[in-house]
Amino acid sequence: MAAQAEDLFGDLDNRMAMLQAGLDLIDQGFTLFDQDLRLVAGNRAFAEMLEFPQELMRIGTPFEAFMRYNAERGEYGPGDVDALVRERVDAARQFQPHTTERERPGGQIIAIRGVPLPHRGFVTLYTDITEQRKAERLIRERNADLEQRVLERTRELRRSEERLRLITDAIPALIAYIDKDEVYRFANRGYLEWFRRAPHEFVGCPVAEVIGPALYDEVGAYIKRALAGEVVSYEYAMQVDGETRHARSEMVPEVDNDGEVQGAFVLSADITEQKRTQATLMQAQKMEAVGQLAGGIAHDLNNMLTVVLGNLSALEERTRGNADAQELVEPALLATRRGAALIKRLLTFSRQQPLEPRPVDVVELVDGLRTLLRRSLPENITLSLQVGGGLAHAMTDPHQLESALLNLCLNARDAMTAGGTLTLSAAMLQADAGEAAALGVPAGRYVSLTVADTGHGMDSSTLMRACEPYFTTKRFGSGSGLGLAMVYGFAQQSGGALRIRSAPGEGAVVSLLLPATEKVPAPTAEPDAVSTRSRTSPLVLLVEDDADVRQVVRRQLVDLGYMVVEAADGREALDLLSQIDEIRYVISDVVMPGGLDGPALARNVRATRPDIGILLISGYDHGSAGADEFPLLDKPFTKPELAAALAGSLS
Ligand SMILES: Nc1ncnc2c1ncn2[C@@H]1O[C@H](COP(=O)(O)OP(=O)(O)OP(=O)(O)O)[C@@H](O)[C@H]1O
Ligand SMILES: [Mg+2]
Secondary structure (H helix, E strand, O other): OHHHHHHHHHOHHHHHHHHHHHHHOOOOEEEEEOOOOEEEEEOHHHHHHOOOOHHHHOOOOEHHHHHHHHHHOOOOOOOOHHHHHHHHHHHHHOOOOEEEEEEOOOOOEEEEEEEEOOOOOEEEEEEEOHHHHHHHHHHHHHHHHHHHHHHHHHHHHHHHHHHHHHHHHHOOOEEEEEEOOOEEEEEOHHHHHHOOOOHHHOOOOEHHHHHHHHHHHHHHHHHHHHHOOOOEEEEEEEEEOOEEEEEEEEEEEEEOOOOOEEEEEEEEEEOHHHHHHHHHHHHHHHHHHHHHHHHHHHHHHHHHHHHHHHHHHHHHHHOOOOHHHHHHHHHHHHHHHHHHHHHHHHHHHOOOOOOOOEEEOHHHHHHHHHHHHHHHOOOOEEEEEEOOOOOOEEEEOHHHHHHHHHHHHHHHHHHOOOOEEEEEEEEEEEEOHHHHHHHOOOOEEEEEEEEEEOOOOOOHHHHHHOOOOOOOOOOOOOOOOOHHHHHHHHHHHOOOEEEEEEOOOOOEEEEEEEEEEOOOOOOOOOHHHHHHHHOOOOEEEEEOOOHHHHHHHHHHHHHOOOEEEEEOOHHHHHHHHHHOOOEEEEEEEOOOOOOOOHHHHHHHHHHHOOOOEEEEEEOOOOOOOOHHHOOEEEOOOOHHHHHHHHHHHOO
């Protein structure tokens, strides 16, 4: 064994040859330079990798020769060859460990690692890392490409998210997403607007915090059920800016592949308008039913009362002079007449009162009501009439309209016991489909007459029932509860609507909507009659002891558009005058029983109520003292004669 070892390592040449052969088998290039920078050893991989000619590969070749060879063939790029060589030789002389990488002109990349030896000189290892670098570069490029694609995908996603948001924001639905911890994760614009919130007050915030404890009490249980995996739907009401708004919500849980609920989608719709329409419809249906009932009863009773009244009247005539009988008949007659008046009001409510609709100038009509209104209101109520130009004519029955406005004003008066302001105004209203549905009328143009007061107002239950017949909050005897019922019936029958807005302590605003018409009434041949009719129906006190004459004159007055109260003598006339402020004319017979004749009555009226028009009528050749102080009309007279005389009586 020892001999064999001796044999192997004994001969230096042999050993060098073996070492060389071993070095030549290594893939890496290898060189060893001594302290004078002369080649001690190098291997084949070195020569081949760096393409050095064989003659350089001899022992003793100076390091500089390799550098120069390289510099000259352009391995170190352009520049002065000596300088390039010197630079490298100087660096080598430092005998410092170093690692560099060099790309050769052909693209080959060589990693060079120099390691100094203990006794000066150094070993250098050359590795061809072209492939490795190429792979790395490829990976880098791939990565960059990947990154670019991710970037694009992200951008696309963001774009599609934005598109989704745009769509969800555009649809008229309220959409949100709540995660399993009851925190909002998404809300579209509709949802945010519904809650009057900005996005940052929403996303990431707990539901209970956003909607407040009151609403959470109401809907929290549904949210929990949805987050337990159930599809739930519910309705809720919410106060927004002092207004009650209604919504219907549906919650759909989001379940992942493992069957776990991750959150829930909320889809809500604003159903405030729908609720309002529903309420209007229900109210209208109720009123319709009540109206039918009232109308039916009124109709039947009316027929019966006609018979009763006819027979009682006949009885009254036949028993004249029989005081006992008259005492029995008169109250019966009175009650029957009151019954008939009541039935008339009920018929108005149930829309069975014959109407005579025609184009009415509301400005003129309200103007005609001015005096009557002023007189009906106590001193502590200010009357403000705001009925100006720009109004179309209303298609309606003027007499019923007057009576309706009067009713509304009396309600306003009764609501302002401590005084206040009553405003009667008129405006045009263009009702679009939604508004019209809420009012229960066809869409279109309406003349709206509004009576507003500053009185005690109504709570919601009074408001709900105000138009029902016989609903009154006034003490027994002071209100029949038929006023608004009549106005309501009249509005309905006219193709319009009645709208009441009120709150306790905040007065009431009652609007009567009547269909507008472009048609204006054509002037007719009977100008007097028309002008009298188109104004308010003034109240005439007719004083005449002869019932037949009274009846004839009353008929004429009613035909001319006046309302009439009757008195049989002067005393009764004074009584009525003291009780009824609305009387605008007194038509009196000259000669009357009971000590107060026509002229005396007329003087009294002129003294106490100078604004009342006075007209005396007489069937006799009048020698009566004072008859010439007042306009006088001889009996019998025609309707136009009466109209003309009345018109002159005010001066
Ligand atoms: N302007 C108003 N302000 C406050 N409450 C009102 C107003 N108008 C009507 N009301 C309420 O509505 C109820 C019904 O009114 P309606 O006119 O139908 O009957 P009334 O005034 O009580 O009696 P009537 O008009 O038959 O004399 C009233 O009793 C009152 O409670
Ligand atoms: Mg009333």
